Amino acid sequence: MTDDPTGRPVAHDPTDRPAGPDAVTCTGLVHAFGGTRAVDGLDLSVRQGEVFGLLGPNGAGKTTAIRCITTLLPVPAGMVRVFGHDPAADRMAVRRLLGYVPQQLSADAALTGRENVTLFARVFDVPRRERAARVAQALAAVDLTDAADRPAKTYSGGMVRRLELAQALVSAPRLLILDEPTIGLDPIARTGVWEHINAVRAATGMTVLVTTHYMDEADQYCDRVGLMHRGRIRALGTPAELRQGLAERRRAQGRTAEGTPPTLEDVFRDVAGSGLDDTSGDFRDVRSTRRTAHRVG
Numbered sequence: 593m594t595d596d597p598t599g600r601p602v603a604h605d606p607t608d609r610p611a612g613p614d615a616v617t618c619t620g621l622v623h624a625f626g627g628t629r630a631v632d633g634l635d636l637s638v639r640q641g642e643v644f645g646l647l648g649p650n651g652a653g654k655t656t657a658i659r660c661i662t663t664l665l666p667v668p669a670g671m672v673r674v675f676g677h678d679p680a681a682d683r684m685a686v687r688r689l690l691g692y693v694p695q696q697l698s699a700d701a702a703l704t705g706r707e708n709v710t711l712f713a714r715v716f717d718v719p720r721r722e723r724a725a726r727v728a729q730a731l732a733a734v735d736l737t738d739a740a741d742r743p744a745k746t747y748s749g750g751m752v753r754r755l756e757l758a759q760a761l762v763s764a765p766r767l768l769i770l771d772e773p774t775i776g777l778d779p780i781a782r783t784g785v786w787e788h789i790n791a792v793r794a795a796t797g798m799t800v801l802v803t804t805h806y807m808d809e810a811d812q813y814c815d816r817v818g819l820m821h822r823g824r825i826r827a828l829g830t831p832a833e834l835r836q837g838l839a840e841r842r843r844a845q846g847r848t849a850e851g852t853p854p855t856l857e858d859v860f861r862d863v864a865g866s867g868l869d870d871t872s873g874d875f876r877d878v879r880s881t882r883r884t885a886h887r888v889g
């Protein structure tokens with residue numbers, strides 16, 4: 593354990609499980625919109641200090657689950673805890689622990705990067721005397737110092753996403769939640785966003801919960817992943833464990849002729865079965881891409 597710049601004790605090795613409650617626990621979580629059970633009995637534990645990927649196609653229920661965890665939606669059935677706190681009983685205690693980057697644009701195009709981050713520092717009650725330094729630190733953490741005094745409308749898509757990351761980081765959250773952080777970005781910008789997430793995680797030991805459609809990114813950057821389909825987790829483990837598990841199932845069933853080693857996307861198709869065909873059939877759904885194009889346009 594060491595101290596981060598804010599003086600908070602941190603653990604650098606996510607496999608070295610810290611004492612205390614998990615960062616997030618969901619047990620039997622249900623949330624329905626009318627007759628649609630968007631989240632349908634979700635069981636999930638996110639350990640302190642890990643990068644956990646919640647993966648699944650459009651409509652799997654990822655955003656709804658995230659909104660229950662972040663207190664933006666109620667928990668009608670089941671249980672949610674964030675570092676042991678019940679969002680229903682102590683909403684502010686949960687909110688103080690969180691940094692949240694939603695899918696929708698959360699930066700104001702007319703304000704500069706610094707003004708945007710300062711706004712979040714005020715909303716999250718960063719003490720006035722520390723504010724300027726904390727804002728500068730958050731902008732530096734995402735490599736936006738040079739662009740800090742330009743209006744956000746002059747930023748590229750990747751820069752906007754990094755600005756939103758700085759907004760979420762300025763309150764020094766213990767849990768950073770990112771909903772589709774890289775959707776719609778080109779491969780170089782996607783890598784940049786992940787490198788900054790990882791650098792901040794390594795420096796602070798914060799827990800990261802991320803949703804994504806991009807199985808390749810999850811494979812590369814997440815410590816553990818949960819594959820979500822129709823409102824619940826269908827497979828859970830490290831990417832290597834999940835790929836290995838499918839390889840073993842294929843061997844046991846004599847399906848070795850399927851050739852190349854399985855990818856995470858193969859694992860998803862295996863656990864979701866024909867259900868995947870009910871969705872767009874592809875993880876990179878037009879709807880979300882369009883939403884992001886709109887965000888940064």
Ligand SMILES: Nc1ncnc2c1ncn2[C@@H]1O[C@H](COP(=O)(O)OP(=O)(O)OP(=O)(O)O)[C@@H](O)[C@H]1O
Nearest residue numbers: 625628630648649650651652653654655656657880
């Ligand atoms: N506000 C709402 N009103 C009605 N139905 C909703 C609402 N929000 C989500 N849903 C429905 O709940 C289901 C799960 O949606 P959700 O957005 O949680 O999935 P997701 O996995 O995050 O997908 P996406 O990647 O498209 O955001 C979908 O069938 C969706 O249409």
